[in-house]
Amino acid sequence: MxxxxxxxxxxxxxxxxxxYARPEEAWGRLLARFGDAFGDGEDTLARVQRAILEEARTFWGDPANAAKWRLDIAAARRLVVRRALARLRRPDDALADRIGDAFTEMRRAEYxxxxxxxxxxxxxxxxxxxxxxxxxxxxxxxxxxxxxxxxxxxxxxxxxxxxxxxxxxxxxxxxxxxxxxxxxxxxxxxxxxxxxxxxxxxxxxxxxxxxxxxxxxxxxxxxxxxxxxxxxxxxxxxx
Ligand SMILES: [Mg+2]
Structure with a gap:
């Protein structure tokens, strides 16, 4: 000893x-379920994935923001996906919320x-x-x-x-x-x-x-x- x-x-x-490890892998897997919602192929899903990861990095990279939102991670994820879709010029808050919630559920199931x-x-x-x-x-x-x-x-x-x-x-x-x-x-x-x-x-x-x-x-x-x-x-x- x-x-x-x-x-x-x-x-x-x-x-x-x-x-929460390996977010790239996790978002890729989650978004594969939403192929129909975006409707135009894998390339689009890859762009959505990149936009979400970039928005998430910016979002969580701000310490004051992170300190506030880590107390409500499900809501934070909705917001990050909303921003990502808006940045791609396909704003759709209802879809963003479904994606964010599905991610939260997937993470929870996989702890x-x-x-x-x-x-x-x-x-x-x-x-x-x-x-x-x-x-x-x-x-x-x-x-x-x-x-x-x-x-x-x-x-x-x-x-x-x-x-x-x-x-x-x-x-x-x-x-x-x-x-x-x-x-x-x-x-x-x-x-x-x-x-x-x-x-x-x-x-x-x-x-x-x-x-x-x-x-x-x-x-x-x-x-x-x-x-x-x-x-x-x-x-x-x-x-
Ligand atoms: Mg830790």
Whole structure:
């Protein structure tokens, strides 16, 4: 057993469960169902897909916008698709809403635990590590995931943005979790897939930031961020 810290904090989406990864692939698959609605072939679907992905990047790339809309992701998706169709000069809000909702349903149906998630949590707990789940997003939606995957009892503390009132990367989020776990920043690791939220912000407070990169994408070129560790599997924490 390696030297483990007193506490480890985990992100939920795309860390414990697969939720939002690979948007290109997901939108391509979803839009294939809407061939009839657009009526003029694969080329059009590819243009719709590109427009949605570009609108989504712009939309979620604005931190203030993202902080507001991640509390209502279904509505955000409708808005992104509306803008994408308008940009293609085929505005159709009703169709956009159907597409956005179908995407939300598809994502929800496809949430999966990462294969080694529960076993890793079990082993960490058995080793006496205090565990927290720290997730951004709406209270109801995130609680539903916690219940669906039977996660509640596996953590000493669960903190959801929609319940706590603040989200990552705000330092108060991490300070509150550390308080609840009765540990200091120096004795704690944060594990997550978002470099800014789950590596940079915790490192600033003196925690170790472990970047979870399950698809082996690597850090963006030229990134100044230096995660304390990069792992491709959650179980690597124990190695
Ligand atoms: Mg995440």
């Amino acid at each position: 390696p030297a483990l810290p007193a506490a480890i904090l985990f992100d939920l989406d795309d860390t414990i469960i697969q939720a 999966r635990l990462f294969p080694d998630a529960l076993e890793t949590l079990r082993r960490l707990r058995a080793a006496g590590v205090r565990l927290a789940l720290v997730t951004n997003g709406q209270a109801e939606a995130q609680r539903a995931k916690v219940a669906r995957f039977d996660l509640e009892w596996r953590f000493d503390h669960i903190q959801i943005e929609g319940e706590f009132g603040k989200g990552k990367p705000e330092p108060e989020v991490y300070r509150h979790v550390l308080d609840r776990l009765c540990v200091t920043a120096r004795e704690s690791w944060m594990v997550g897939d978002n470099i800014e939220w789950e590596v940079v912000a915790p490192q600033r407070l003196g925690m170790r930031g472990i970047w979870y990169d399950p698809h082996n994408q690597g850090l963006p070129a030229g990134s100044p961020v230096r995660p304390d560790r990069i792992i491709a599997r959650l179980a690597d924490i124990l190695d």
